[in-house]
Amino acid sequence: MKRMIWMGLLALTVSLHAHAGFLDDLLKAVEDSAKDTATDMAVDMTTSLIQDMLIGYTSTQTKTDKEIAKEYEADKGALPRYTIASSYTTSISPNSSVSPGTEVVVRSVIKVVPGQDAKSVTIEERLTIYDNEDSSLILKSMTKKASKRSKKGGQFSTEFTFALPEGMPQGVYPIQCELLLDGELAGDQSHDLQLVQGNTPPTDTVAFASILTPNQ
DSSP, X not given: OHHHHHHHHHHHHHHHHHHHHHHHHHHHHXXXXXXXXXXXXXHHHHHHHHHTOOOEEEXXXXXOHHHHHHXXXXXXXXXXXXXXXXXXXXXXXXXXXXXXXXXXXXXXXXXXXXXXXXXXXXXXXXXXXXXXXXXXXXXXXXXXESOSXXXXXXXXXXXXXXXXXXXXXXXXXXXXXXXXXXXXXXEEEEEEEEEOSSOXXXXXXXXXXXXXXXXX
């Protein structure tokens, strides 16, 4: 009889442990599901807000293709075989931290050297804003022509302007700047834009972009 009671108690203990484990797993699954749902709702809200955000773009040619070609020849001895981007620098203002509604300006200086083949190229610049939680998720992207008249090269000063809207979650939003020649990546640079509450001091951060140079 004692043995049967002991075995019964043992079976009950095992059963309770099994149920406790099941309940723990169930509770964790519910918590994970709630977190995923909250994250999805936050992403949807952020995407909805930023899709209505306007991005301005201006470009001014500061040197002609002939002037850039002359400078390049003086430095290198001869023009490259094909048109290349010799320099691409970007800066962000007021700085890397802003409050909602504050205008952000992303400035670029582009130098494109005409090639010996004298082939016309399309010079474009792309700005991409990524999610503050998932850096692989694109919230908004815009591609604009940096050169509307010159098709061979030159130097250009450009500006993207935008203001992150009220209601967007605080956090760090990666900003990607890309220079394209005939649709191919010729240079790129990244910035981190931190969205916070309150005002921030007016300073600039400058970055020198990586340049992808084809065989000359």
